[in-house]
Amino acid sequence: MVESVRTAPGRLRRMPARVRTIVSFTLILMVLAVLWESYKWLGQTTGGVWPGTDIGLPVRTNNRAMPHLWDIVAALFRPARRGGDEVLLITLLRAGLFTLRSAFTGFVFGSAFGFFLAIWFTRSSLAERGLMPYVVASQTVPLIAIAPMVVIWGGQAGLPTWLSVAVISSYLSFFPVAINALRGLRSPPATATELMKSYAATPNEVLTKLQMPAALPFLFPALKIAATASVIGAIIGELPAGLSVGLGRALLSFASSFSSAPEKLFGAVFVAALLGLSFVGLVALAERRLIPATRRVSHDPEIAALAAGGTG
Amino acid sequence: MTEAAMTLGNVSMVFDADGGSVHALEGVSLDIRDGELLSLIGPSGCGKSTLLRLLGDLLVATSGSVTVRGKSAEQARLDRDYGMVFQAATLLEWRRVAANVELPLEIMGVEPAERKRRAAEMLDLVGLGQFAEHYPWQLSGGMQQRVSIARALVFHPSILLMDEPFGALDEMTRERMQMELLGIQEKTGTTIVFVTHSIPEAAFLSDRVAVMSRRPGRITEVIDIDLAQPRVFDTREDPDFFAAVTQVRESLRSIEEAT
Ligand SMILES: Nc1ncnc2c1ncn2[C@@H]1O[C@H](COP(=O)(O)OP(=O)(O)OP(=O)(O)O)[C@@H](O)[C@H]1O
Numbered sequence: 099m100v101e102s103v104r105t106a107p108g109r110l111r112r113m114p115a116r117v118r119t120i121v122s123f124t125l126i127l128m129v130l131a132v133l134w135e136s137y138k139w140l141g142q143t144t145g146g147v148w149p150g151t152d153i154g155l156p157v158r159t160n161n162r163a164m165p166h167l168w169d170i171v172a173a174l175f176r177p178a179r180r181g182g183d184e185v186l187l188i189t190l191l192r193a194g195l196f197t198l199r200s201a202f203t204g205f206v207f208g209s210a211f212g213f214f215l216a217i218w219f220t221r222s223s224l225a226e227r228g229l230m231p232y233v234v235a236s237q238t239v240p241l242i243a244i245a246p247m248v249v250i251w252g253g254q255a256g257l258p259t260w261l262s263v264a265v266i267s268s269y270l271s272f273f274p275v276a277i278n279a280l281r282g283l284r285s286p287p288a289t290a291t292e293l294m295k296s297y298a299a300t301p302n303e304v305l306t307k308l309q310m311p312a313a314l315p316f317l318f319p320a321l322k323i324a325a326t327a328s329v330i331g332a333i334i335g336e337l338p339a340g341l342s343v344g345l346g347r348a349l350l351s352f353a354s355s356f357s358s359a360p361e362k363l364f365g366a367v368f369v370a371a372l373l374g375l376s377f378v379g380l381v382a383l384a385e386r387r388l389i390p391a392t393r394r395v396s397h398d399p400e401i402a403a404l405a406a407g408g409t410g
Numbered sequence: 411m412t413e414a415a416m417t418l419g420n421v422s423m424v425f426d427a428d429g430g431s432v433h434a435l436e437g438v439s440l441d442i443r444d445g446e447l448l449s450l451i452g453p454s455g456c457g458k459s460t461l462l463r464l465l466g467d468l469l470v471a472t473s474g475s476v477t478v479r480g481k482s483a484e485q486a487r488l489d490r491d492y493g494m495v496f497q498a499a500t501l502l503e504w505r506r507v508a509a510n511v512e513l514p515l516e517i518m519g520v521e522p523a524e525r526k527r528r529a530a531e532m533l534d535l536v537g538l539g540q541f542a543e544h545y546p547w548q549l550s551g552g553m554q555q556r557v558s559i560a561r562a563l564v565f566h567p568s569i570l571l572m573d574e575p576f577g578a579l580d581e582m583t584r585e586r587m588q589m590e591l592l593g594i595q596e597k598t599g600t601t602i603v604f605v606t607h608s609i610p611e612a613a614f615l616s617d618r619v620a621v622m623s624r625r626p627g628r629i630t631e632v633i634d635i636d637l638a639q640p641r642v643f644d645t646r647e648d649p650d651f652f653a654a655v656t657q658v659r660e661s662l663r664s665i666e667e668a669t
């Protein structure tokens with residue numbers, strides 16, 4: 099018994115890290131699929147109640163509320179529009195790519211701006227005290243309210259719409275970077291700063307030789323949050339933009355036709371998730387290249403709380 | 411050994427803490443001689459670290475003056491006259507040992523080849539030549555502290571300020587490090603101000619021991635340690651050594667009784 103318990107994870111542990119990630123990801127995907135289908139099967143056989151009771155199941159299990167997984171997959175490979183010849187998956191990926199351009203631009207500018215703010219705050223306590231409340235308040239204002247304004251102002255300023263969407267996206271991504279970079283830049287002990295002072299180092303030398311390298315492990319978890327937030331921000335930003343392309347547009351139209359063709363919305367959700375995952379994967383890859391394993395922060399409670407709190 | 415390397419003239423230090431002020435030092439005057447090793451000893455919280463930071467221009471005195479061979483402490487810092495060693499080695503974890511030692515030279519604009527040469531020389535001096543390419547976390551606490559001493563000396567500062575540098579080390583390592591420090595001082599002629607809590611350590615290392623009172627800290631007595639030079643391992647068994655230890659201890663006890 100003990101042996102068999104030990105072998106499965108033991109075998110998993112002997113695999114290279116990257117293979118291990120893929121294997122455990124696939125395993126969990128399979129478990130989720132089995133759960134989905136068994137719940138659906140349960141509802142269908144009992145008529146929508148818990149077995150042996152007359153308590154209703156929380157979610158209906160008919161094909162319109164919960165399509166079969168194979169129906170969702172099949173829908174991805176059928177033409178998106180009746181009579182069209184482009185398959186839904188391609189339509190969605192094309193839309194995703196459009197959104198990714200805004201998300202990536204928003205991510206880059208948002209992160210850069212967040213990092214710049216953090217540096218400024220370490221240099222000026224006046225700036226920190228004056229601006230920090232606004233930085234925090236910015237995240238409590240619903241993005242849905244900001245997005246139309248940015249689109250309208252951007253339009254008046256002559257920005258292409260995808261760029262206005264990028265601005266909306268950066269509105270979400272700058273925050274985690276600013277907060278964590280600030281913490282990271284301040285992480286060196288006072289004695290390290292005193293040593294730099296004793297070498298008569300300039301503020302820029304302190305920044306590049308002490309504060310920035312010290313901040314790197316704090317920065318990457320924030321960049322991962324920023325990556326997902328920028329995808330959410332871009333999707334939300336597309337909604338009021340009146341675009342005919344983009345994942346936001348697709349989600350909106352599939353949501354309105356949910357009752358007749360639910361597989362399409364699930365397919366779009368799947369592509370949106372894929373987008374976020376690959377984006378975060380890229381950041382993780384950069385982290386692995388830049389920071390040795392001994393310095394990586396993997397379970398920072400504060401960042402976890404921030405991530406759980408949601409940024410949309 | 412007679413010319414003053416540093417002079418403290420009637421130095422006082424008051425900290426503004428939230429909701430009040432802390433009077434850390436009161437009227438401290440002291441000459442630190444060129445090439446000597448002077449220890450600062452006193453009760454916890456009496457202002458030893460504060461005094462060291464004032465000497466190194468990491469803090470500015472509320473009143474009084476700190477001069478280094480006629481210069482202000484600030485000018486001396488800008489001239490890179492100070493090497494500093496703290497109780498924690500404070501190595502940069504993302505740099506290898508050699509790169510840590512090179513850091514001050516990097517900031518001072520020394521050429522890479524020359525940096526490398528001098529860092530290697532310093533690491534040899536502290537006996538860590540083979541560990542140049544290790545990361546700090548691969549080293550023991552004592553080895554890390556030796557790296558931090560190498561880093562403090564690599565740019566040949568004329569003054570070394572040390573705040574309980576051996577405080578976190580076990581007794582055996584500590585005694586070995588004391589010998590090494592004296593060996594280094596003999597080779598380099600560096601003036602050393604050394605904060606410690608240990609009476610035997612102060613007696614063994616010092617040319618003079620400055621004893622400080624409780625807060626607000628003053629220097630109550632400066633004790634000359636008349637032990638044969640160079641100090642060797644057996645010095646610790648010398649009757650003169652015990653006499654010196656007793657003298658420092660009594661001086662400290664008289665502070666306890668006065669308060
Ligand atoms: N930056 C500061 N702000 C406010 N108070 C301070 C500051 N630095 C030191 N103090 C206070 O000044 C006093 C002297 O501190 P200091 O660290 O110099 O003592 P010390 O003799 O080094 O003590 P220890 O032996 O424990 O290291 C203490 O009461 C301390 O609380």
Ligand SMILES: [Mg+2]
Pocket residue numbers: 458459460573
């Ligand atoms: Mg102290």
